[in-house]
Amino acid sequence: MYTIKTFQQLLTDKLAKHQGTTVEEASDKDLYYAVASIVKEEMNENWLKTRQKYKEQDERQVYYISMEFLIGRLMESNLLNCGMLDVCTDTLKSLGRDPEAVYNQEHDAALGNGGLGRLAACFLDSIASLRYAGHGSGIRYRYGLFEQRIIHGNQVELPDYWLKEDYPWETRKPEEALKVQFGGEVHTHRRFDGSLEFSYNDVDIVRAVPYDVQVAGYDNDVVNTLRLWSAELPPEDSSILADSESKYYHHLDHMHSIEQISGFLYPDDSHYEGKELRIKQQYFLVSATLQNIIREYKERHRAPLHKLHEKIVIQINDTHPSLAVPELMRILMDDEGFSWEEAWEVTTQTIAYTNHTTLSEALEKWPVDMIKNLLPRVFMIIYEINERFCKGIWFDHPELRDRIPEVAVIAHDQVHMAHLAIVGSFSVNGVAKLHTEILKNKEMKPFYDLFPEKFNNKTNGITHRRWLLQVNPKLSDVITEAIGPQWIKQPSKLIGLMRYSNDQPFLDKISSVKQHNKLVLAQLIKERTGITVNENSIFDVQIKRLHEYKRQLLNIFHVIYLYNELKDNPALDLTPRTFIFAAKAAPSYHMAKEVIKLIHHVASVVNNDKDIGDKLKVIFLENYNVSLAEKIIPAAELSEQISTASKEASGTGNMKMMMNGAITVGTLDGANIEIRDLVGDPNIFIFGLNSEEVLDYYAHGGYNAKGIYHTDERVRKIMDQLNGGEFGSQEIEFKDIFYHILYNNDPYFVLKDFDPYIETHELIERSYRNQKAWQKMSVANIAYSGKFSSDRTIHEYASDIWKLKPLK
Numbered sequence: 117m118y119t120i121k122t123f124q125q126l127l128t129d130k131l132a133k134h135q136g137t138t139v140e141e142a143s144d145k146d147l148y149y150a151v152a153s154i155v156k157e158e159m160n161e162n163w164l165k166t167r168q169k170y171k172e173q174d175e176r177q178v179y180y181i182s183m184e185f186l187i188g189r190l191m192e193s194n195l196l197n198c199g200m201l202d203v204c205t206d207t208l209k210s211l212g213r214d215p216e217a218v219y220n221q222e223h224d225a226a227l228g229n230g231g232l233g234r235l236a237a238c239f240l241d242s243i244a245s246l247r248y249a250g251h252g253s254g255i256r257y258r259y260g261l262f263e264q265r266i267i268h269g270n271q272v273e274l275p276d277y278w279l280k281e282d283y284p285w286e287t288r289k290p291e292e293a294l295k296v297q298f299g300g301e302v303h304t305h306r307r308f309d310g311s312l313e314f315s316y317n318d319v320d321i322v323r324a325v326p327y328d329v330q331v332a333g334y335d336n337d338v339v340n341t342l343r344l345w346s347a348e349l350p351p352e353d354s355s356i357l358a359d360s361e362s363k364y365y366h367h368l369d370h371m372h373s374i375e376q377i378s379g380f381l382y383p384d385d386s387h388y389e390g391k392e393l394r395i396k397q398q399y400f401l402v403s404a405t406l407q408n409i410i411r412e413y414k415e416r417h418r419a420p421l422h423k424l425h426e427k428i429v430i431q432i433n434d435t436h437p438s439l440a441v442p443e444l445m446r447i448l449m450d451d452e453g454f455s456w457e458e459a460w461e462v463t464t465q466t467i468a469y470t471n472h473t474t475l476s477e478a479l480e481k482w483p484v485d486m487i488k489n490l491l492p493r494v495f496m497i498i499y500e501i502n503e504r505f506c507k508g509i510w511f512d513h514p515e516l517r518d519r520i521p522e523v524a525v526i527a528h529d530q531v532h533m534a535h536l537a538i539v540g541s542f543s544v545n546g547v548a549k550l551h552t553e554i555l556k557n558k559e560m561k562p563f564y565d566l567f568p569e570k571f572n573n574k575t576n577g578i579t580h581r582r583w584l585l586q587v588n589p590k591l592s593d594v595i596t597e598a599i600g601p602q603w604i605k606q607p608s609k610l611i612g613l614m615r616y617s618n619d620q621p622f623l624d625k626i627s628s629v630k631q632h633n634k635l636v637l638a639q640l641i642k643e644r645t646g647i648t649v650n651e652n653s654i655f656d657v658q659i660k661r662l663h664e665y666k667r668q669l670l671n672i673f674h675v676i677y678l679y680n681e682l683k684d685n686p687a688l689d690l691t692p693r694t695f696i697f698a699a700k701a702a703p704s705y706h707m708a709k710e711v712i713k714l715i716h717h718v719a720s721v722v723n724n725d726k727d728i729g730d731k732l733k734v735i736f737l738e739n740y741n742v743s744l745a746e747k748i749i750p751a752a753e754l755s756e757q758i759s760t761a762s763k764e765a766s767g768t769g770n771m772k773m774m775m776n777g778a779i780t781v782g783t784l785d786g787a788n789i790e791i792r793d794l795v796g797d798p799n800i801f802i803f804g805l806n807s808e809e810v811l812d813y814y815a816h817g818g819y820n821a822k823g824i825y826h827t828d829e830r831v832r833k834i835m836d837q838l839n840g841g842e843f844g845s846q847e848i849e850f851k852d853i854f855y856h857i858l859y860n861n862d863p864y865f866v867l868k869d870f871d872p873y874i875e876t877h878e879l880i881e882r883s884y885r886n887q888k889a890w891q892k893m894s895v896a897n898i899a900y901s902g903k904f905s906s907d908r909t910i911h912e913y914a915s916d917i918w919k920l921k922p923l924k
């Protein structure tokens with residue numbers, strides 16, 4: 117345990133030895149690197165010990181494969197988990213330095229788009245904190261998710277070259293590099309026993325070099341690993357000498373393209389694009405990871421590979437890594453000499469699949485020719501998997517014969533990755549109760565009929581260590597003062613706060629912490645936008661990716677509605693509101709970018725209208741990322757979770773804001789339902805169509821957006837303002853939104869849910885006036901949020917799917 121004095125000494129030594137500088141002279145960056153190096157060294161010993169323990173204990177282990185790990189900054193969370201955050205912060209202060217300025221030196225590792233990638237990062241934290249043997253495996257993209265700038269209300273994207281300065285948390289392990297093969301020709305030979313043997317010629321080789329990032333558990337000496345693979349040129353190899361001109365050029369082309377494989381993260385999480393580079397990335401990740409798993413298994417366990425599934429479980433995060441199924445088959449058969457049946461037995465008992473969306477436009481389907489050319493042997497295996505699966509249905513389930521084209525792995529010249537993942541795995545899980553029900557009863561019904569035992573639910577969670585303890589230290593102190601510190605290791609203990617829900621002094625503390633956090637955010641808003649917000653206004657927050665189904669449009673319609681009301685009646689008694697938005701749109705998503713532009717134009721009209729003053733303010737914070745979320749969430753009072761019911765698989769922002777005392781206004785979608793079930797109707801604001809109603813409209817029609825436009829004056833006025841250019845600089849500005857809603861019949865039911873949304877906001881406004889009642893609601897939300905810790909989620913994965921025991 118360090119004291120300020122010993123930590124100071126350590127820091128001084130580090131600065132002198134590594135940077136040749138003193139505390140007084142050191143820049144914030146120097147201090148950042150010095151602290152990082154102290155923390156890393158602190159973790160090193162436990163890292164080694166943890167690996168040794170795993171080896172000795174010979175227990176089951178999980179590999180979590182994901183194309184995204186949205187880890188954000190690591191300094192504070194590593195310090196926190198190693199028990200050094202307070203002492204480090206105090207030391208920096210005692211030296212007259214600003215700790216925040218030092219921690220802010222770290223560039224976010226934005227290796228993910230949104231919920232799916234952040235979930236993977238939260239899971240790693242919980243796996244280590246709960247002492248499970250779990251390893252993350254992903255890609256070390258040189259460019260993370262783009263940096264967003266807004267110019268005249270328009271989003272522009274800048275490359276996120278996050279590695280331009282040294283990244284202190286990674287360790288390059290060149291001696292553990294592996295080779296991944298693409299293209300080439302497959303040759304078949306018959307062995308003496310009649311079985312087939314496969315060899316490959318003229319393949320293109322890519323070197324996969326691991327970079328390991330330590331994942332420290334909270335106060336438990338466990339340090340696990342997130343292994344990120346980087347694609348590099350293969351070492352010189354005479355077998356690739358070209359013997360013809362075309363081969364020579366092909367080879368040069370290949371060399372040139374190698375580094376693109378880990379070049380950048382695809383910036384879209386809701387529309388799949390059939391880009392060849394993306395499938396290359398997926399195969400690169402999967403092949404390197406599986407070879408690595410087999411190598412580690414052989415080093416660690418004495419048991420034969422036929423028992424792989426007894427020691428190893430592989431969780432694939434969405435379908436992105438679903439080539440793991442044919443790749444594991446390939447390795448077991450071609451490299452390890454398994455028969456098809458043996459390999460299939462092991463593969464399908466090793467792999468488990470998590471589904472994160474039912475949006476059909478996000479489902480990955482790859483053209484057969486693309487896979488065949490790029491991965492000829494893998495394609496042969498997929499083909500055989502499909503043959504056997506379809507034949508099985510034909511003979512064993514004659515009642516399902518007509519549905520074969522619907523469930524086939526290969527159909528209409530496309531490989532359906534979700535089908536491959538379901539057929540090749542032993543577990544298929546959704547990420548919230550409703551989502552799993554929709555998978556079972558609708559989206560994947562024929563598979564559920566075939567394999568009911570595979571389907572299960574694992575409602576998402578977030579690490580309360582980062583999302584409460586680290587980002588909201590003042591609230592954490594108030595909680596600990598009331599119920600003791602046990603909640604930090606057992607978040608379900610937060611429920612103890614319910615005892616204080618009528619305790620005025622406690623409610624006052626909760627309220628003054630929120631007020632403090634609001635002031636801090638107001639300052640950040642002032643710095644970044646120049647706008648002064650009213651600290652006594654309701655902080656109404658919607659921060660997430662911009663997508664039509666998430667309905668930022670509905671939110672901005674509410675803003676326009678209030679603006680119109682105030683213009684008509686300036687004396688209207690309205691509790692002031694600050695609407696806070698932050699969102700990135702996929703670069704090619706036109707409608708999403710239109711909504712960003714609309715928010716900006718409405719903001720500039722509303723914020724600059726003297727009649728409005730500080731009754732309404734609309735803030736859009738640029739470049740939403742993990743670090744920005746950490747600053748907004750502690751200050752949120754109202755959490756907007758207003759997706760079209762049935763569309764949001766779970767949501768995790770809803771959990772983060774609830775945990776920080778915000779009240780949810782939301783639809784009965786994703787995990788909102790489970791939040792409502794816990795806190796009860798009086799502590800949440802639910803409105804709008806439910807998923808059955810939405811699905812019924814989709815299936816049978818009966819919704820008419822134009823009808824609402826014609827009958828609801830408030831709606832018509834807003835729509836006409838968009839169409840008439842009232843919020844634009846030119847007449848045409850928002851016609852696309854207008855036409856999309858009226859002529860595509862409002863596919864996300866913005867107009868349909870408008871009235872109940874407005875009504876609910878009126879109720880919210882009345883509720884907010886009774887501050888005591890509001891604080892009580894806030895406490896109930898914090899108290900019940902323990903269930904949404906990813907510790908609970910990981911316990912469930914570990915006991916139901918992974919069958920892991922915690923490390924002794």
Ligand code: NBG
Nearest residue numbers: 231232472473547764765766767
């Ligand atoms: C997202 C869902 C969210 C969910 C996260 C994490 C994808 C494909 N899906 O609702 O939209 O919370 O996954 O499960 O990014």
